[in-house]
Amino acid sequence: MTIKGKAYVAGIYEHPTRHAPDKSTAQLHAEVAKGALEDAGLTKDDIDGYFLAGDAPGGLWPMCDYLGLNSKKLRHIDSTETGGCSYLIHLGHAAEAIAAGKCSVALVTLAGKPRTGAMPPRAAGAEADFEQAYGATTHNAYGMCAMRHMHDYGTTSEQLAWIKVAASHHAQYNPHAMLKDVVTVEDVLNSPMISDPLHRMDCCVVSDGGGAMIVTTPEIAKSLKKPLVRLIGHGEAMKGPRGGKDLDLTYSAGVWSGPRAFEEAGVTPKDIKYASIYDSFTITVLMQLEDLGFCKKGEGGKFVADGNLISGVGKLPFNTDGGGLCSNHPVNRGGMTKILEAVRQLRGEAHPKVQVKNCDIAIAHGTGGLLGVRHAASTCILERV
Amino acid sequence: MAEAKKYNAPVTNPETAPFWEAAKSGKFMIKRCTACGEPHYFPRSICPFCFSDKTVWEEASGEGTIYTYSLMRKSPTGPYAIAYVTLKEGPSVQTNIVDCDLTSLKIGQKVKVVFKPTDGAPLPFFTVA
Numbered sequence: 161m162t163i164k165g166k167a168y169v170a171g172i173y174e175h176p177t178r179h180a181p182d183k184s185t186a187q188l189h190a191e192v193a194k195g196a197l198e199d200a201g202l203t204k205d206d207i208d209g210y211f212l213a214g215d216a217p218g219g220l221w222p223m224c225d226y227l228g229l230n231s232k233k234l235r236h237i238d239s240t241e242t243g244g245c246s247y248l249i250h251l252g253h254a255a256e257a258i259a260a261g262k263c264s265v266a267l268v269t270l271a272g273k274p275r276t277g278a279m280p281p282r283a284a285g286a287e288a289d290f291e292q293a294y295g296a297t298t299h300n301a302y303g304m305c306a307m308r309h310m311h312d313y314g315t316t317s318e319q320l321a322w323i324k325v326a327a328s329h330h331a332q333y334n335p336h337a338m339l340k341d342v343v344t345v346e347d348v349l350n351s352p353m354i355s356d357p358l359h360r361m362d363c364c365v366v367s368d369g370g371g372a373m374i375v376t377t378p379e380i381a382k383s384l385k386k387p388l389v390r391l392i393g394h395g396e397a398m399k400g401p402r403g404g405k406d407l408d409l410t411y412s413a414g415v416w417s418g419p420r421a422f423e424e425a426g427v428t429p430k431d432i433k434y435a436s437i438y439d440s441f442t443i444t445v446l447m448q449l450e451d452l453g454f455c456k457k458g459e460g461g462k463f464v465a466d467g468n469l470i471s472g473v474g475k476l477p478f479n480t481d482g483g484g485l486c487s488n489h490p491v492n493r494g495g496m497t498k499i500l501e502a503v504r505q506l507r508g509e510a511h512p513k514v515q516v517k518n519c520d521i522a523i524a525h526g527t528g529g530l531l532g533v534r535h536a537a538s539t540c541i542l543e544r545v
Numbered sequence: 546m547a548e549a550k551k552y553n554a555p556v557t558n559p560e561t562a563p564f565w566e567a568a569k570s571g572k573f574m575i576k577r578c579t580a581c582g583e584p585h586y587f588p589r590s591i592c593p594f595c596f597s598d599k600t601v602w603e604e605a606s607g608e609g610t611i612y613t614y615s616l617m618r619k620s621p622t623g624p625y626a627i628a629y630v631t632l633k634e635g636p637s638v639q640t641n642i643v644d645c646d647l648t649s650l651k652i653g654q655k656v657k658v659v660f661k662p663t664d665g666a667p668l669p670f671f672t673v674a
Contacts, residue, residue, distance in 0.1 A: 286589075291587075296639065301615075308613035403589070403594060
């Protein structure tokens with residue numbers, strides 16, 4: 161049993177807003193759902209599967225009701241919550257459900273407003289008493305990964321900076337990007353230190369917004385007008401300190417989710433023409449590229465340097481929308497936008513300045529949670545048909 | 546220097562209460578599985594390695610080395626160093642390095658446990674040994 165080729169991403173929509181003081185979170189979910197349906201050429205009453213994560217206010221009960229999903233049709237629901245990579249997992253789970261005949265038109269939504277409202281607190285886990293006082297945040301948890309990666313492999317701040325430089329080269333062509341200015345390695349190194357060794361420009365933006373996609377059967381996708389893009393491989397995995405034995409913060413759960421996805425797809429990193437890689441921080445990208453096998457562990461610094469991630473310049477064009485580092489990071493969750501830009505590339509709908517030629521196979525990969533504490537990873541490999 | 550940072554008291558629960566009781570007398574406890582022999586932290590009643598329920602409390606030396614750290618500079622309560630310390634007994638624990646020069650910390654540096662008061666049980670931190 162495989163999901164290879166069993167599900168197509170038939171509709172995508174990214175909310176253009178980056179700042180939404182005049183909208184509600186539920187409203188943003190509805191707007192992105194509407195956008196994805198219109199892109200696919202389907203209607204709300206076609207939806208028989210709905211996938212959402214922790215950003216959707218109240219979860220499935222209120223959201224299905226608020227959106228007015230058709231109760232007689234809706235037959236598959238999933239609220240898997242793994243932070244920023246939830247939507248990559250949703251894509252895999254939607255494909256599983258479609259392959260099993262449990263639904264035929266799945267909607268996945270992400271939306272929220274961390275810039276203009278308080279984020280709901282995360283429920284405490286069993287570790288709370290043993291960790292909460294120490295003030296782990298995204299910045300310092302990823303900082304700890306970068307610090308150890310530098311210690312073990314000689315990775316430098318200059319190398320990390322190249323990741324931001326590449327993202328900024330792409331963002332200049334995205335009219336919706338929050339940060340459109342092209343920056344240099346020196347700009348990154350001269351930006352204020354936030355949590356050693358990560359500078360301000362090593363960090364992603366904080367933005368309101370959202371995105372949605374429609375996942376459907378091959379038959380329905382082929383009856384629609386959009387270029388065909390299908391999922392051919394998916395993997396998911398979890399990593400945490402696991403009792404503190406053999407702690408190693410230089411790799412992520414991507415070392416497991418990646419091979420699972422590649423094996424299912426029957427392709428290797430060499431076959432990937434475009435890569436959407438979660439870029440909560442520059443170190444996130446570097447570690448993921450190693451973990452996915454684009455280079456050996458420890459050689460990520462050399463791999464990302466000198467523009468190797470810039471479309472039209474380097475060997476592995478990445479995050480051609482500007483990514484989380486420059487364009488947006490809706491609800492502090494980057495998984496959805498990673499899929500959306502990969503689909504644009506496969507459709508040939510990316511900005512002409514960053515469109516990858518003959519883009520037939522792309523990867524969308526992300527992590528969720530804190531790389532330096534406990535996190536999930538999910539890898540999706542997509543193919544133009 | 547600002548006043549000493551205030552920490553919330555641990556909530557505690559039946560599974561972890563012995564850890565916090567021991568902390569009140571300055572003891573830093575870990576759990577060890579008598580079935581597979583592995584120590585772990587934070588404490589569980591069932592071993593996260595072999596899933597045996599034959600786990601026992603053990604007082605750790607409180608000595609360890611810095612596995613990694615990051616000096617968090619953007620904080621309303623002032624800079625702080627978050628870290629993982631690998632205990633002499635084996636497990637690595639998340640903590641803060643405190644009461645020393647935070648700008649000269651090094652991976653591999655020797656550290657030792659110190660407890661900081663709360664309104665409830667004290668919390669373990671580490672400082673340069």
